[in-house]
Every structure is written in structure tokens, then in C-alpha cells.
Amino acid sequence: MPRSRKSAVTTLRKSPRQERSRDTVAAILDGTARVLVRRGYAHTNTNLVARAAGVSVGSLYQYFPGKEALVAALHERHARDLLAVMDAAVAGASGLSLEETVRALIHAVIEAHSLDPELHRVLEGEVPDLDRSDGLDDVLCERVHALLRAHRAHIAPTDLELVAQVVMRIVDTLVHLAVIEPRADRPVRALEREIVRAVLGYLERR
Amino acid sequence: MPRSRKSAVTTLRKSPRQERSRDTVAAILDGTARVLVRRGYAHTNTNLVARAAGVSVGSLYQYFPGKEALVAALHERHARDLLAVMDAAVAGASGLSLEETVRALIHAVIEAHSLDPELHRVLEGEVPDLDRSDGLDDVLCERVHALLRAHRAHIAPTDLELVAQVVMRIVDTLVHLAVIEPRADRPVRALEREIVRAVLGYLERR
DNA sequence: CCATAATACGAGCTTATACTCGCATTTTCG
DNA sequence: CGAAAATGCGAGTATAAGCTCGTATTATGG
Numbered sequence: 236m237p238r239s240r241k242s243a244v245t246t247l248r249k250s251p252r253q254e255r256s257r258d259t260v261a262a263i264l265d266g267t268a269r270v271l272v273r274r275g276y277a278h279t280n281t282n283l284v285a286r287a288a289g290v291s292v293g294s295l296y297q298y299f300p301g302k303e304a305l306v307a308a309l310h311e312r313h314a315r316d317l318l319a320v321m322d323a324a325v326a327g328a329s330g331l332s333l334e335e336t337v338r339a340l341i342h343a344v345i346e347a348h349s350l351d352p353e354l355h356r357v358l359e360g361e362v363p364d365l366d367r368s369d370g371l372d373d374v375l376c377e378r379v380h381a382l383l384r385a386h387r388a389h390i391a392p393t394d395l396e397l398v399a400q401v402v403m404r405i406v407d408t409l410v411h412l413a414v415i416e417p418r419a420d421r422p423v424r425a426l427e428r429e430i431v432r433a434v435l436g437y438l439e440r441r
Numbered sequence: 442m443p444r445s446r447k448s449a450v451t452t453l454r455k456s457p458r459q460e461r462s463r464d465t466v467a468a469i470l471d472g473t474a475r476v477l478v479r480r481g482y483a484h485t486n487t488n489l490v491a492r493a494a495g496v497s498v499g500s501l502y503q504y505f506p507g508k509e510a511l512v513a514a515l516h517e518r519h520a521r522d523l524l525a526v527m528d529a530a531v532a533g534a535s536g537l538s539l540e541e542t543v544r545a546l547i548h549a550v551i552e553a554h555s556l557d558p559e560l561h562r563v564l565e566g567e568v569p570d571l572d573r574s575d576g577l578d579d580v581l582c583e584r585v586h587a588l589l590r591a592h593r594a595h596i597a598p599t600d601l602e603l604v605a606q607v608v609m610r611i612v613d614t615l616v617h618l619a620v621i622e623p624r625a626d627r628p629v630r631a632l633e634r635e636i637v638r639a640v641l642g643y644l645e646r647r
Numbered sequence: 648c649c650a651t652a653a654t655a656c657g658a659g660c661t662t663a664t665a666c667t668c669g670c671a672t673t674t675t676c677g
Numbered sequence: 678c679g680a681a682a683a684t685g686c687g688a689g690t691a692t693a694a695g696c697t698c699g700t701a702t703t704a705t706g707g
Contacts, residue, residue, distance in 0.1 A: 497655060507696085
């Protein structure tokens with residue numbers, strides 16, 4: 236069995252063929268998001284999600300084998316949204332200097348995380364297992380890696396793949412600090428400047 | 442009700458008075474750790490923990506009101522262990538240069554996380570809610586803040602409290618990358634160098 | 648050494664959540 | 678239109694985990 240095949244507990248049971256069933260699936264995902272945010276992962280259950288979605292449990296189980304699958308599907312949808320924002324930013328960054336590129340991308344990451352911070356917090360912070368090997372991080376890492384190669388001349392470290400991973404991590408935690416755990420004495424603006432400083436300091440240090 | 446009071450669901454029900462009951466409590470915590478590591482938070486339950494600890498469920502409930510309390514207590518114990526390692530390092534760092542201090546502390550953090558990486562991963566990565574406001578982070582942050590003040594002359598940014606938080610975050614994620622998610626093509630040694638570079642680059646950049 | 652308190656035990660009751668299945672309703676298409 | 682397929686429904690059952698309580702065992706201290 237090839238390991239690219241998704242686990243049976245996280246895949247759709249069957250694909251919706253008609254319009255209304257596609258609506259049902261969408262409603263279920265919306266319901267999942269609402270319940271997750273309101274009650275947290277641990278207190279989320281399929282009956283609750285069905286109610287929040289305005290759908291019967293039976294219908295829910297037509298398409299999803301269980302809670303894990305709901306969250307996995309929602310996570311995929313959310314990842315697609317994030318990636319779209321990021322890709323737009325990367326596209327707009329060609330031709331800029333290293334410093335301007337870093338500034339623009341960090342701003343984009345903050346924007347992307349501001350789409351639905353609460354949902355993001357639950358998905359990334361509370362959900363165990365959750366197969367994160369399916370795309371987003373790897374794709375983003377590759378994008379960053381490419382950008383770094385384009386500016387290789389102004390970057391001190393040599394192993395750019397490692398550097399890409401490190402930069403991703405730095406940006407990710409600090410954006411979480413800014414957006415997911417905001418504090419009055421730690422305004423997003425100030426933090427954004429610090430993130431830029433940290434990344435540039437790392438890249439340019441000889 | 443003062444909010445410094447711990448939640449009823451996470452406190453010990455009663456304190457063990459005799460020697461053997463202290464052993465029981467310790468055994469329960471050890472059992473909790475084993476089960477958490479083997480099965481993950483979601484599949485950990487009180488019956489299982491009692492069995493793993495060689496104790497009856499009844500005894501477990503004598504001292505802990507439930508699963509959350511078990512994990513909270515274990516987390517506290519684990520935090521104390523980490524803090525001990527860190528404090529030793531901070532004590533040994535007085536008089537060193539900024540660069541040497543950073544090197545030493547990062548090494549210490551890596552060492553501390555290597556004590557029981559699997560348990561650490563579960564506690565920090567899988568457990569929701571878990572009151573992290575109770576000390577460790579704040580204490581560490583204060584330590585770092587103090588060290589930064591001592592080297593103020595060689596640090597570019599001015600808001601040292603913010604800087605302390607940022608540094609903590611950077612070190613924490615990157616150490617996780619190194620220790621909790623190790624990869625052959627990403628040796629701990631190499632990553633340790635990158636962490637030092639990142640922190641110094643951030644602190645010294647003007 | 649006895650009385651009393653502390654600790655330990657674990658079968659079984661309770662509750663929450665997962666999930667099914669037979670039937671009702673809607674859509675598709677010849 | 679009418680038959681067959683797709684979708685929707687939700688009461689009801691199964692299961693897993695939480696937790697208690699009556700009883701047995703071990704310690705304390707007078």
C-alpha cells in the first residue's frame with residue numbers, strides 16, 4: 236500500500252454528486268469551524284457539529300467517517316486559503332530587494348493569519364495527530380527556498396534549504412505571538428518590525 | 442474568587458500524608474508519563490494510567506479529580522526539571538560575553554529538551570487548555586530579560602522586554618525543530634549553530 | 648495491642664459520544 | 678410521469694471512559 240494514500244479515517248466516505256449535497260458538505264465544514272472555535276477540539280463532537288451545520292448526524296456520516304475527518308478536511312480548506320494569500324504576495328515580490336521582499340512576505344503572513352485567528356489557533360494548537368505532511372508547509376518552504384536562492388548574493392549562510400526551514404519557523408512563531416496571542420503592550424506593528432529585524436539579522440549575519 | 446486560585450479540576454484532591462501515599466502519587470505521575478508517550482493525549486484515560494502505575498482507579502481518584510489534573514501535575518513536574526537545568530546554565534553564564542552567553546544558554550535549552558523529548562512533545566504539542574501561565578515561561582523570560590540588561594550595550598533594539606519574548610520564542614521553536622522533530626539531513630549540531638546565528642543576528646542588528 | 652485514621656482496592660454504575668439503519672424526501676433521466 | 682438513484686433524517690444502540698462507594702488492608706499513636 237503506497238503511503239501517499241490517505242488514512243481511511245480522514246478521507247471522505249463518498250463524493251457528493253449533486254449540488255445540494257455539495258452544499259451539505261460545505262455546511263458541515265462551516266459547522267465544524269464554528270464548534271471548534273466555540274468549544275475547542277476536545278469538546279467538539281459529531282452530534283454538535285451536525286446541529287451547528289443544520290444537518291442530521293446521518294447526513295454527516297454519509298460523507299465523513301468521524302471527527303478526525305471533519306477536522307482534516309477543514310484543515311485542508313484552511314491551508315488552501317492561507318496558501319492563496321501567500322502566493323499572491325510571493326508573486327508580487329519578484330524584483331524587490333531582499334529587505335523589501337522580507338518585509339512584504341512577513342506582512343502577508345500576518346495578513347493570512349488574521350483571516351481567522353481563532354480557527355487557526357485551534358487547528359494548529361489543539362489538534363493532535365493531524366497530518367501536516369500534506370502540502371502547505373512543504374510548498375511554502377519551497378517558495379521561500381526559491382526566493383532565498385534569488386537573493387543568494389546577500390545571504391551569509393550557505394545551506395539555503397536549512398535556512399528556509401529556520402526562517403519559516405521564526406516567522407511562524409512570531410506571527411503567532413502577534414496575531415494569535417495579542418497583547419496590548421505588544422502591538423502587532425511593533426512585533427512586525429521585530430520579525431523583520433530578526434529575519435534580516437539572521438540572513439545577513441556573516 | 443481570586444484568579445490565582447487553581448481550577449478545581451486541576452488541583453490535587455488531598456495531599457498524601459504518609460510515605461506510601463507519596464509513592465503512590467509519584468507512581469501515578471510516572472504512569473501518566475508512560476501512557477501519554479505510548480498512546481498520546483487523546484487516547485490516554487484514567488483506567489489505563491492506573492494500570493500502568495500499578496495502582497487501582499480508586500486510589501488514583503483519591504488524589505486526582507481527573508485526566509486534566511494528572512497532566513497538569515505532570516506538566517508542573519516536568520517544568521521544574523527544565524527550569525533546574527536552565528537555572529544552572531544561567532548561573533554559569535555570569536561574566537561571559539554576550540556571544541558566549543547566548544551559545545551557552547542555547548546549548549542548555551537543547552540539553553533540557555533532550556531529557557525526555559517524547560514527553561515534552563506530547564505535553565507541549567497535544568495537550569489543549571493546559572494552564573501555561575503558571576510560571577515556567579514567565580520565570581525564564583525574566584531570566585533572559587535580566588541577562589539582556591546586563592549586555593544592553595551590545596544590543597541594538599531598545600525594548601528589552603519585547604526582545605526577551607522574541608528570543609524565547611525563536612529559541613523554543615528552533616530547539617523543537619532540532620530535538621523533537623530530528624531529521625538526518627538536519628543534524629542537531631548544524632541547527633544549534635543556526636540558532637546561535639539567528640539570535641545574535643537579531644540582537645546585534647542595528 | 649487496640650482503636651482510629653489513612654490508604655488501597657476494583658466491580659460496576661453513569662454518562663457522553665460514536666455511529667447505524669430503516670425509512671422519508673428529493674433529484675435524475677429515460 | 679415513473680422508476681431508480683441520491684440524499685437526508687434522527688431515534689436508538691453500542692461502547693468507551695469517567696467516576697463512586699462499600700469493603701479490605703495497612704499505618705499511627707495512645
